[in-house]
Amino acid sequence: MQSKTLIFGHRGYPKQFPENSLAGFRYALAHGIEGLEFDVHLTRDQVPMIMHDEKINRTTDDKGFIQDYSLSELRQVHLKNGESIPTLAEFLTLVGNSSVQLNLEFKTDQIQYPDIERIVFAMLKEMTLNKPVIFSSFHLPTLERCQQLAPNEIYCWLTKMNVPNPNQFLIDHHLAGLHLKHYQSDMTGTQRIWTVNRRGPAIKLFKQQVAGIFTDDFVQMMQIRDQTM
Template identity: 65%
Template sequence: MLEKTVVFGHRGYPAQFPENSLAGFAYALAHHVDGLEFDVHLTKDQVPVIMHDERINRTSDGTGRITDYTLAELRQFHLAHGEVIPTLAEFLDLVGDHDVQLNLEFKTDKIQYPGIEALVLGMIHQAPLKRRVIFSSFHLPTLKTCQQLAPNEAYCWLTDKPVVNAAAFVADEHLSGLHLNHYQAGVPVAERIWTVDRPELAKQLFQQHVAGIFTDDFVTMTALRDATVTGDKVHRRVG
């Protein structure tokens, strides 16, 4: 039986809300999004917070690196519409027992945060989530550290480059899949594509039954996915 491509809200619902905001995540959850993708950094006082960039300049009214601020100091800055920079704990409280697939990206490719892997994994394991979390990163050593701490979780490598001998690479690195910015034909592993906002590309990916796509507009892409697979025998992919 073919599996339905999971549509992830990339940083929530940035087509309508500030990216990586609690408001965007809440809207997506209320409207039954398949999955949510979000990015985690550490503050100066070791609090996991959700933001894409290492610096707060682009998406908030402040400047500087997340790692140079305590959480209390970060709270003086805001995203658009007065939204605060959310913590991972706040996000997990919001998700609660919603039936949603989470993809947590460790943002460690530019700044390595000592201890982030153990801290984040511990919080995830304590949360009453319905589904197994997918953990991803561009920084392969981060995933290796996670594997040592929690070998039974799902880990996926993010890359914008073609992966040679993908099946062997995934097996050798003990990964559950690849997160690519392009479709790579003939890859016999779970393949999730970012960032997919063009309907014509999305339709092609749905027809290929890729494991997932990450999109800034999950509403449009979910409707397109459902229209594309009408008549197919599919079920929702888990984890």
């Protein structure tokens, strides 16, 4: 029997906390989150930071590209709850050896940060995590570089598009799965769907037994899944 659909907190718990904030991640971990999805960029001095956008304009009290700031400069910038933008190191320390499934998205579809893959893998190598990390990106060459550095990890391509012959695509690109905007009925391989925040679509996906969904409200989605399945 296939296991139940895994529910990932999309950027933590944006329903109640600033997205990609330590406060949101901390709450999610304390309240039984099954998976956490988060986004990684590099600062000017090559420190991995957790934020969705390439710019800090939308979610902080300052402006500009992450890649133009040093870590010390970014420490003067604040999220809407007053916290600093978290580093990947801080996030991994928070997660520790909890049973949560991590999904690290390389945010390289707009900016290809030099050496981001090597830097992230080196940091993860120093950690003792409970489960292997799922690595995803909209930028397929990023995943190809990752495979050269660490061929045995879990890689999934993110896309808004319908993927023709998706099962063959997985084989051709040595992927573990696809992270899709919409469910594909012609796919027998692993697919996870983003970003699911409404009850009706969620129930349908649970019945279709997708491997996972990404949601801004993991509490509600876990309740819906457990009540209906």
